[in-house]
Amino acid sequence: MxxxxxxxxxxxxxxxxxxxxxxxxxxxxxxxxxxxxxxxxxxxxxxxxxxxxxxxxxxxxxxxxxxxxxxxxxxxxxxxxxxxxxxxxxxxxxxxxxxxxxxxxxxxxxxxxxxxxxxxxxxxxxxxxxxxxxxxxxxxxxxxKDYEPVFSEMMHTYYEQCKSVNCRQCGAPLHIQQVYYYTAYVTCGSCQTQNIFEPGVIARDIEHTARKLAEQRSKHFLDLSEQRRKEENEYYRQMHAIQTGLTLKELETQSGPGYQQLLVLEEKRLQAEKEAPELLDKYYRNIFDELNKLLPDLKEHHEKFFVSLQTNYQRYQSKRSTNI
Structure with a gap:
């Protein structure tokens, strides 16, 4: 009884x-x-x-x-x-x-x-x-959208358009060999005149598409992070269900099959809790690495972008830990 x-x-x-x-x-x-x-x-x-x-x-x-x-x-x-x-x-x-x-x-x-x-x-x-x-x-x-062919086509268009850009002094082709995100000075190889080069909308579209492509190439890390987060919640639910069925003796002595199940689930939950943010950080880092592969000329610009991602992520983590 x-x-x-x-x-x-x-x-x-x-x-x-x-x-x-x-x-x-x-x-x-x-x-x-x-x-x-x-x-x-x-x-x-x-x-x-x-x-x-x-x-x-x-x-x-x-x-x-x-x-x-x-x-x-x-x-x-x-x-x-x-x-x-x-x-x-x-x-x-x-x-x-x-x-x-x-x-x-x-x-x-x-x-x-x-x-x-x-x-x-x-x-x-x-x-x-x-x-x-x-x-x-x-x-x-x-x-x-598969951004691989989109990005390739945009790069091809950019360099084709650059072929028609000539020196304002001598008229020689400027031979633009990199992607410029903002207005830049380009030196003429023939007369050494400094020319103002305005890349226009296409350069900004290229950079925007490169980010989409980098995110697409990195998405597996984001998916894994989300999967770990869901696993953490599922382990917690399983633990909660087991706890409601424990006897007073099992709770007091911290022993028995049910309590051992709790310990196993808690270990798995803590591992998932640890891995979820680590994988999210890998996602952001991989975006940065892929952007530099796609547009190495804009590495400095990408560095600022990556720092802003890290700042937003750290702010989110700080707010999350405060609410827990």
Missing amino acids: GLFNWGKSKEEQQQPPAFKSELDALENRLDTFLAKMNERIDILLTGFLQEAPAIIATDDRFGQAYNRFSAAMKGQAGNMREKVQDVSENQIEPVYRQYIDTVSAGSEAYRTLYEWRNRCAEKVSIWEEQLQLRVDQATEQVEY
Whole structure:
């Protein structure tokens, strides 16, 4: 007989809590609500995938129309997330708080309430993760472009245009052999006159495309970082589920099969927590290395870009550690 069940018969202990039917009804309503929200997401993302290509095809070079369209889609997805959170906070949690203080800790009623709350929270958490995953996948599908041939063609065009640039003094070709990001002075090989060379829009487009290509070449590190982050969350969920099933003796003595499982999962969780930011840092570093391979003439410019990435990342980590 359990520690908190003194004086109760076996039949009484096996009786379901009086509020169980209410909990079951609420959980069923939550399932129905999440299913309806999924239907709305299907409609939202289907429309996004159908309309986005045409918007991109007729957009300006800065992609302003697509950016507005994408932001609107993500805004609607965010509104759905808020509605789901509202149901969790205002319909699930109040019922849990209403009954949890009326039952004995360790009783069957207590366990039923605790497991119900965790089960509902898990469903909401999984739904939110799936929403984010689907939005990310739809966005990636629409925005994907193989930047390798695009970059090669832009470089070819740049150097072809440079062949028509002549010295303002003697008219000889300037023989431009590098990519200039900003206006620069180029010395004429024939008369040594300093010529002002304005690379124009194409040079900035080349640099922008090089960044996209460098990000594309480095994406495997970003994917691995995200995978480790998800693994960390999954290990935490598994640990939480095991903890709720541990006996008082296992918790006090820190022993038993369940407690050993906790230790193994905690080790895996800590490893994933450690590797996620390391892989993200590799992603940024690899972008920098790839940019220098693609446009070695702009190494100094890339250095400034990389420093800004590191600064933003460190600021994010600092804010994250403060919130934990």
